[in-house]
Amino acid sequence: MLDPQASPYLQFDDICKSFPGVNALDHVSFGVRAGSVHALVGENGAGKSTLLKILSGAYTLTSGTITIDGKQQSFAGTADALAAGISVIYQELATVPHVSVAENLYLGHLPKRHGIIDYPRLWADARKLLEPLSDDIDPRIELGQLSIGQQQMVEIAKALGRGAKIIAFDEPTSSLSARDTERLFEVIRKLRDEGRVILYVSHRMEEIFHVCDSVTVFKDGRHVQTFETMEGLTRDLLITRMVGREILDIYNYVERPHGDVMLDVQGMEGPGLSGPLSLQVHAGEILGLFGLVGAGRSELLKLIFGATPRTGGKTLLEGTEVAIRSPREAIGYGMVFCPENRKVEGIIPPASVRENINISARHHFGHAFGVLNGAWEQRNAVEQVKALDVRMASLDQLIRNLSGGNQQKVILARWLSDEMKVILFDEPTRGIDVGARSEIYGLIFRLAERGVAVLMVSSDLPEVLGVADRVAVMRGGALSGFLSRSEATEEKALALALPQ
Amino acid sequence: MSSSNKTLAASSMATATPSPTAAFMRAWDKMGMLLIFIILFILCSLFIDNFLSFRNMNGLGLAISMTGMTACTMMFCIATADFDLSVGAVIACSGVVAAVVINLTDSIFLGIAAGLLLGIVTGIINGFIIARIGINAMMVTLGTMQIVRGFGYIIAGGKAVGISNSGFFVMGTTAILGVPTPIWITVACFIVFGFLLKYTEYGRNTLALGGSLEAARLAGVPVVRTRIMIFALHGLICALAGLVLASRMTSGQPMTSVGFEMTVISAVVLGGVSPSGGVAKISFIIAGVLVLGIIENAMNLMNINPFYQYVVRGAILLAAMIFDRYKHSITG
Numbered sequence: 001m002l003d004p005q006a007s008p009y010l011q012f013d014d015i016c017k018s019f020p021g022v023n024a025l026d027h028v029s030f031g032v033r034a035g036s037v038h039a040l041v042g043e044n045g046a047g048k049s050t051l052l053k054i055l056s057g058a059y060t061l062t063s064g065t066i067t068i069d070g071k072q073q074s075f076a077g078t079a080d081a082l083a084a085g086i087s088v089i090y091q092e093l094a095t096v097p098h099v100s101v102a103e104n105l106y107l108g109h110l111p112k113r114h115g116i117i118d119y120p121r122l123w124a125d126a127r128k129l130l131e132p133l134s135d136d137i138d139p140r141i142e143l144g145q146l147s148i149g150q151q152q153m154v155e156i157a158k159a160l161g162r163g164a165k166i167i168a169f170d171e172p173t174s175s176l177s178a179r180d181t182e183r184l185f186e187v188i189r190k191l192r193d194e195g196r197v198i199l200y201v202s203h204r205m206e207e208i209f210h211v212c213d214s215v216t217v218f219k220d221g222r223h224v225q226t227f228e229t230m231e232g233l234t235r236d237l238l239i240t241r242m243v244g245r246e247i248l249d250i251y252n253y254v255e256r257p258h259g260d261v262m263l264d265v266q267g268m269e270g271p272g273l274s275g276p277l278s279l280q281v282h283a284g285e286i287l288g289l290f291g292l293v294g295a296g297r298s299e300l301l302k303l304i305f306g307a308t309p310r311t312g313g314k315t316l317l318e319g320t321e322v323a324i325r326s327p328r329e330a331i332g333y334g335m336v337f338c339p340e341n342r343k344v345e346g347i348i349p350p351a352s353v354r355e356n357i358n359i360s361a362r363h364h365f366g367h368a369f370g371v372l373n374g375a376w377e378q379r380n381a382v383e384q385v386k387a388l389d390v391r392m393a394s395l396d397q398l399i400r401n402l403s404g405g406n407q408q409k410v411i412l413a414r415w416l417s418d419e420m421k422v423i424l425f426d427e428p429t430r431g432i433d434v435g436a437r438s439e440i441y442g443l444i445f446r447l448a449e450r451g452v453a454v455l456m457v458s459s460d461l462p463e464v465l466g467v468a469d470r471v472a473v474m475r476g477g478a479l480s481g482f483l484s485r486s487e488a489t490e491e492k493a494l495a496l497a498l499p500q
Numbered sequence: 501m502s503s504s505n506k507t508l509a510a511s512s513m514a515t516a517t518p519s520p521t522a523a524f525m526r527a528w529d530k531m532g533m534l535l536i537f538i539i540l541f542i543l544c545s546l547f548i549d550n551f552l553s554f555r556n557m558n559g560l561g562l563a564i565s566m567t568g569m570t571a572c573t574m575m576f577c578i579a580t581a582d583f584d585l586s587v588g589a590v591i592a593c594s595g596v597v598a599a600v601v602i603n604l605t606d607s608i609f610l611g612i613a614a615g616l617l618l619g620i621v622t623g624i625i626n627g628f629i630i631a632r633i634g635i636n637a638m639m640v641t642l643g644t645m646q647i648v649r650g651f652g653y654i655i656a657g658g659k660a661v662g663i664s665n666s667g668f669f670v671m672g673t674t675a676i677l678g679v680p681t682p683i684w685i686t687v688a689c690f691i692v693f694g695f696l697l698k699y700t701e702y703g704r705n706t707l708a709l710g711g712s713l714e715a716a717r718l719a720g721v722p723v724v725r726t727r728i729m730i731f732a733l734h735g736l737i738c739a740l741a742g743l744v745l746a747s748r749m750t751s752g753q754p755m756t757s758v759g760f761e762m763t764v765i766s767a768v769v770l771g772g773v774s775p776s777g778g779v780a781k782i783s784f785i786i787a788g789v790l791v792l793g794i795i796e797n798a799m800n801l802m803n804i805n806p807f808y809q810y811v812v813r814g815a816i817l818l819a820a821m822i823f824d825r826y827k828h829s830i831t832g
Contacts, residue, residue, distance in 0.1 A: 307718055331720040345718055348711035350778035359708050360720045362701060370701035414719060 007070075009034035010166055010197050015064035017050055017221075022431075024050040028064070028223045030216050034165075037188060037198040039208045042218030042242055043494065044293050044459045048201045050221075052168050055199075056088040057081030068166070087159030091171040093151055097144030102126035104143050105158050129157045133187055149180030156187060167191065168199035173207060174294070185211045203292055204499045205235045217241040236491075239498070243461060243490035250438040251466035254445060258469070259283030262318060262453035263335075263422045265304055269312035272299025274477030276313060281422070281453040286444065288468025289457045291497050295474040297457040298340055301424045304455075305337040306330045317421060331360060334421035338411055338428060340457070346411045347399050354381040354395040357413045384413035388443065405436025412443060423447060425456040429463065441467055461490050473497050521830050533771055533787030540794050548801050556801065561683045562748070564793040566591075568686040569741045570764045571771075571785045572693035573734035576703075578768050580710040580727060581777030582630060582637035586622060586645040587738050587761035592754050593652035594618050594742035598668070599661040599752030608668050615746075616739045622648055623735020627728030645761075652754035661752040672747030682744045689737065694782030706730060711778030766813060767792045770820040776828070792816070 008031025017025040025047045032038045040048045053059040055066065057075035066073045068084055075081045095104050102122045103110065111121045126139035134153045143151060152172065159167050169188075173181045188211055192198055200212055208215065209230060217224040217238065224241050227233050262283040267276035273296055281287045289297050302308040304315065306324040314321055317333055324330045327337065339345035348356055358377055365376045381395050388409040392402055399410060408428065415423065428444070429437040444467060448454050458464045464471055471483040473496035481496040544551045570587055577584050594615035602611035622644055629640045663669075674681050697703035705726045709716040717723045746752045771788020773780045795816070799809050 305718075326722075327718050328720045328722055337718060339715075339718055344712065345714050348708050348715050348719075348778065350711045350774075351707065355704065355708065359704070359716070362704070363720070366701050372699050372701065372704065374699075 008032055009069055011067040012051070013065045013067065015051065015054065015066070016062045017047075017054060017059060018062050023221050025054075025061075026221045028218075028221075030223055030226045032197050032199065032214070034197055035192055035195045036213045037192050037200055037211055039212040039215040040199060040201045040218065041203070041208065041215060041238060042224075043461065045220075046218040046242070047221040048218055049170065051218075052088050052170055052199070052201060055081065055086055055166075055168060057086075082162055085163055085165035086168070087162060087164035087166070088168040088170065089152065089155045089159065089172065091174060093148075093155050095143055095151055095155065098142060100140055101130075101137060101143050101146070101154055102139035104154060105129055105139070105161055107158075129161045130154070132190070133157050133160075134183075147180070148175045149177065149183065152176070152180075152184065153187070156191075160191075164196070166197045166199070168201070170201045171203070172200075173202070173204065181207070205238065206500065208238075209233075209235075219243070236495075239491050239494050243494055249466070250434060251441050251463075252438070252445070253466060255469075256284055256445075256449050258285045259451060260318070261316075263304075263455065264316035264319075265313065266316070267313040268300065268303055268310060268315075270299070270303040270308060270310040272296040272308075272477060273303070277479060278313075279472060279479065281455050283421075283451045283453050284448050286448050286454040286456060286467060286469050288464040288471045289455060289474060290459070290461065290464045290471055290493050291474035293459070294476075295497065296477040297474050298426050299477075300474070301337065301426050301455070301457060304330075305335060305424055307337070334419045335424070336360075336415035336420055336422070337424045338408070338415075338426060340426035340430065342404065342407055342411065342431075347407055349398075349400040351399060352396045353385070353390070353392050353399050353402070353410055354378075356399045356410050357381045357384050360414045361417055384416060385410075387416065388413050389439065403433075403436070405432040405440070408432060408436070408440060409443075412440075420447075420452055422453045422455070425454065425458075427458055427460075428456060429458075429460070437463075461493060464488075464493065465490065475499065525827055525830055529772060529781075530783075533784065533791055537787060537790045537794065540791060540798075544794060544798050544801075548798055551798070551801060556797070558680060560793060560797045562680055563797065564789055565680075565682040565686040566741050566745060566760075567764055567767050567793060568785070568789045569689045569744075570734075570738050570760075571767050571789050572689045572782070573730075573737045574764050574768050575693070575697070575773055575780050575782070575785050576706050576730045577637070577734055578765070578773050578775055579706055579777060579780035580713075580730060581775065582727070582730075583641060583765065584626065584731065584734055585638060585641040585761050586626065586648055586735075587764055588757040588759060589645040589647075589649040589652070590619050590622055590735055590738040591742035591745060591757045591760060592752075593648045594739035595746030595749075595756070596652045596656045596661055596752035596754050598743055598746055599663045600655055602668060603661065603664050606665055608665055611663075611665075611668065612743060615743045616736055618648075619735040619737070619739025619742070620732055621735070623732035623738075624728060626735065627731030630731065631724045631727035649754070656752060656754040658754070660749075660754075663746065663751055666750075669747050669750055672744050672749075682748070685740070685744060690782055690786060697780060697782060702726065702729065707778055707780060710780075762817070763792065763813070766817040766820065769824065770816060772824075774824050774828070775821065776824075 011031040013029050015025050015028040028047065028051065040051065042048050050059065054061050057078040057080050060075070073084055096107070105126050106122060111118045111125060123139050130137050130139060133156060134150065137146065137150055137153065143154060146154065156167070172184060176184065188198055200208065202208060213230065214226065214228050215233065215238065216226040219242060259282055261280045263281040266278050268278070269276050277300065291297050299308065303310050306326045306329055309325070315324055316322065317335070322333050324333065348359065354377070358380055361380065362372065362377065365373050367373055385395065390406050390409045390413065392406060399407060402410065429440055432440065444454060456468065465488055469485055471488045471493060473480050473493055475497055476499065483492055550556055574584060574587070597618045598611040598615035601614040602608060626641055626644055629635055630637045672682060676684055697706070705716070705721045708721050709723045709726060713723060745756065767788040768785060769775055770792055771784035773784050795812065796809065799812065
């Protein structure tokens with residue numbers, strides 16, 4: 001189709017994409033030649049997925065140009081991208097499970113005769129489309145009945161049916177068996193040999209070395225390096241390119257003594273974990289829990305907190321076994337949880353700041369029959385807001401009008417009491433600007449100094465290394481290793497987090 | 501994941517002064533519906549004959565009393581983004597149960613207890629299936645509504661059941677200080693449930709879980725228990741309303757109050773309780789019940805064809821829902 005030695009078929013120039021408060025992509029420029037499989041690698045949040053969304057037209061870019069086959073492109077939406085020959089196949093396939101394979105393939109443009117759907121033609125066209133990819137898919141059956149690997153093949157057939165010249169895969173093999181993965185690679189190689197551009201986003205280094213011809217590394221929304229060939233490239237070199245930043249000292253880490261084991265999780269089993277998991281956190285210790293998305297960290301916290309029912313394992317607090325079957329019970333034992341998704345799991349949006357602060361502790365301070373202790377309600381809210389320096393118009397202000405950082409402080413304020421023994425954080429500074437982040441780290445250190453055991457999940461490597469006394473890394477639903485503060489480096493942590 | 505510095509200052513601060521529309525909305529929340537009630541009252545007094553007559557005021561008060569009582573507890577349901585369609589059925593069936601038991605045992609106490617028990621049990625069943633098993637409230641109460649209604653017909657033998665012990669009629673037909681007893685009961689409900697909503701953990705938990713079920717759960721609110729309690733209390737009060745009605749009609753009637761749940765839900769939403777949950781005040785309920793009551797009363801006095809009344813009621817409900825959505829989009 002196209003001369004592989006020619007100038008890049010797909011060219012990104014100075015691509016910028018910003019959202020309020022964050023630069024997702026910062027002047028990214030690189031090119032991909034026709035007839036190649038090009039990998040995009042980088043940590044969580046490095047910008048790979050954002051770039052794909054811009055390519056597919058799901059996002060509009062803030063500035064920069066995308067050039068395809070020498071022509072500058074401008075996408076107002078996904079329809080434009082499809083028309084330009086771009087197809088993105090996401091991890092969560094965009095299929096309709098209860099409808100037949102053929103209908104999925106021709107979604108939106110089913111063949112009609114005299115205004116009525118022409119099923120015989122539909123089946124025939126679908127069979128032709130599927131032929132080069134797979135010989136065992138019957139286009140008439142419900143798509144949901146196929147295996148994930150086969151569904152993916154249908155997605156690819158759909159893309160080819162639309163005449164896609166650029167096909168991007170986002171984490172394609174995470175749900176595939178080894179056999180299906182190999183099949184997928186065969187198909188990818190075939191598509192490449194036909195001269196198409198294949199983009200391959202994945203954390204799986206081994207696969208990248210197996211099927212890709214070139215790699216671009218992203219870090220913090222910026223383009224780091226593009227390797228035009230795989231020659232001389234190693235896993236370690238890639239990892240080094242993915243990490244390595246100047247660590248701003250917004251953490252102000254101070255060492256402190258640790259007490260006995262406060263939280264002892266033994267043989268925890270449940271959704272998100274691949275097997276029994278054990279870990280311990282001492283009083284006054286901050287244990288950072290790092291890992292990639294899908295490693296099971298949030299799931300682990302929810303299991304410990306009793307928010308998700310466990311299928312096995314026990315929890316000991318200060319040496320005594322405790323039964324934690326619900327968040328309420330966990331809180332009763334002095335274990336509290338700051339969830340990742342503030343909007344959905346943290347704040348009560350239509351309620352005031354005061355309500356959001358008092359919601360958890362009022363149980364212990366009310367009068368008989370649950371009648372509220374008005375004096376406590378006011379006093380507690382005022383105290384907490386002062387202690388955490390929450391910036392707001394008044395206690396009656398609706399919490400949803402506060403900034404992310406202040407919302408997070410309010411959620412934290414919910415828990416601050418003398419009885420707190422363990423605090424579980426899930427991405428404590430996500431979506432919070434630098435100034436507020438520094439304050440939150442200060443709070444975390446103050447808590448630890450009081451003897452609270454802190455278990456902190458974070459995807460932000462510098463943050464983990466800056467704040468934690470010890471780092472635990474999770475991978476695929478299990479712990480892959482521990483690093484002490486002195487030995488922990490970004491490379492080591494990421495190496496433990498990436499699939500092998 | 502770098503953040504741009506120029507947004508640092510902006511995002512550290514809370515949002516600045518609210519827009520005039522948002523301020524208007526808050527003022528509306530406080531007094532809007534009450535104001536509408538006053539305006540309507542004045543208009544009706546001026547333009548409709550007999551509106552201000554003692555007899556009409558009495559009738560208006562009695563009509564409002566049923567809606568008012570059940571709206572108090574429906575408020576809790578809607579505040580948690582649930583619904584209860586079994587109101588009418590429970591009202592009818594509790595009256596029938598009371599009538600049958602009184603006729604059998606000649607004990608008013610047992611009759612009342614049986615009627616209330618029916619309400620509580622229905623409520624607990626509703627609450628359990630909705631909160632514990634996790635099925636949509638509308639679907640569940642649609643089912644229980646038919647079961648309870650059918651049950652009422654069965655034990656009544658398909659017709660009204662006259663009550664033999666006239667002592668039972670005290671509830672519905674007497675007056676204290678010139679005001680009919682049912683109205684006093686309703687006022688008591690306003691006070692009790694208003695108190696529960698504002699001054700107890702139960703009320704606060706209701707609003708919290710209505711605002712965000714998951715956040716409330718993770719914050720330690722016993723969400724399942726609270727929701728079951730909401731439906732149980734609602735069943736109890738609906739049964740109470742049913743008993744008062746049976747007392748007024750001197751019989752338990754299995755065919756009464758069909759579709760009444762629509763009136764109650766309309767009143768609650770009209771008053772300002774958001775169907776998406778998390779926002780409720782007793783003043784909303786009072787206002788909504790009053791406005792809806794006065795509109796119905798006016799339509800009756802003006803001899804408007806009852807079919808048109810259906811249309812008007814439906815239109816009011818839709819208008820209230822749309823207005824609620826509009827409020828949401830303004831306040832973000």
